[in-house]
Amino acid sequence: MDAFYASVEQRDDPSLRGKPVAVGGGGKRGVVASASYEARKYKVRSAMPGFKAAQLCPHIHFVKPNFEKYKAVSNQIRNIFFQYTDLVEPLSLDEAYLDVTHTKIGPPSGTLIANEIRAKIKKETALTASAGISYCKFLAKIASDINKPNGYKIILPEEAEKFLEALPVEKFHGIGKVTAKKMNAMNIFTGLDLKQYSKIQMAKLFGKPGRFYYDIIRGDDNRPVNPNSERKSIGAERTFGENLVTIEQMMEQVERIAEILLKAINKTQNPGRTLTLKIRDGEFQTFTRSKTHPYYLTTKEAIVSTSKKLLLDNQAILNEVRLLGISVSNLQKETNTSDQLQFEFEEE
Secondary structure, eight states: OOSHHHHHHHHHOGGGTTSOEEEEOOSTTOBEEEEOHHHHTTTOOTTOBHHHHHHHOTTOEEEOOOHHHHHHHHHHHHHHHHHHOSOEEEEETTEEEEOOSSOSSSOSOHHHHHHHHHHHHHHHHSOOOOEEEOSSHHHHHHHHTTTOSSOEEEOOHHHHHHHHHHSBGGGSTTOOHHHHHHHHHTTOOBHHHHTTSOHHHHHHHHSHHHHHHHHHTTTOOOOOOOTTOOOSEEEEEEEEEEEEOSHHHHHHHHHHHHHHHHHHHHHHTOOEEEEEEEEEETTOOEEEEEEEOSSOOOSHHHHHHHHHHHHHHTGGGOSSEEEEEEEEEEETTOOTTOOOOOOOOOOO
16 A cells, blocks of 8 residues: 555545645654655655654644554455455555465456556545565565555566666665665675675575575565464564653563553463563664573563563663563464564554
8 A cells, every 4th residue: 555544644634635744753752654655755754753754844744543444444455355365465454465376356467456456445445556566475575666656566577587686785675774784885785796695605694584685686485475474473662752761760661561562462362482672762773682481471470570681681772762662472373484573562
């Protein structure tokens, strides 16, 4: 979907149409959850602090998020997907992979089906969607971003090699800013540069993801569309109205976040063995620290004690803290085929 949350708000409030809109982010400590394309012209992006969005675009309109409404619209869209195939793997409320190799209805063409789906979404929700069409998930994902908003891109098998060799490494889905910066420092700027390294070299340089990078630069992605994908982690996080400056304040917030996390674990009946503490400081630097147990974390006491120990062991980075989060992974119900990462979170 195109700027999903912001587009829903513009659809439902005519006074916002054609104007720069940010969902979330309006308060002193807020963060932008979604920015309309009018706002993006001013370089406003999701995950940006609200005050920075206001600096870039002084006339931006901040709207409080309504996730129940977004979920309802998302369900409408997924119902359209299921008219064509049962092989639907949601990535979030506004994005999904579809395998249309064998479809229930529609022409035997991924491109024609994608455009039929986009037309139905527009008719039923008054919202626009963009699509990427290719023979594997990695290429379809990249293609879906190329002609946004309200467009589509096809990458044929015979086009994949040339396309991937010319692609900047920061555009590769799965290569984040830190890894891209490391690659640039090694004079790796494009897929062709990356292709010069062997799989063993890639693994040594970038760990386990290096083997994935080696495959995808060659257009080799055999991951199936998995409609039964399980969560890989469950988490909760909180952004604070004022930065936390003492370890006592941080300990107190860990207790509160642990309660929220435990409710999510109990709701899904899916505890995990690895706990990760997320810390974002006043300069918007984010750190994570993890500990894996031989047992599943099923009580508040276990979650709190591990989180507090991670806090105490890392006091050197605890200057001023604007966000704390706790998540669990190595989940009891985790499947080997899942590549999906989801978080449940709570913010102030």
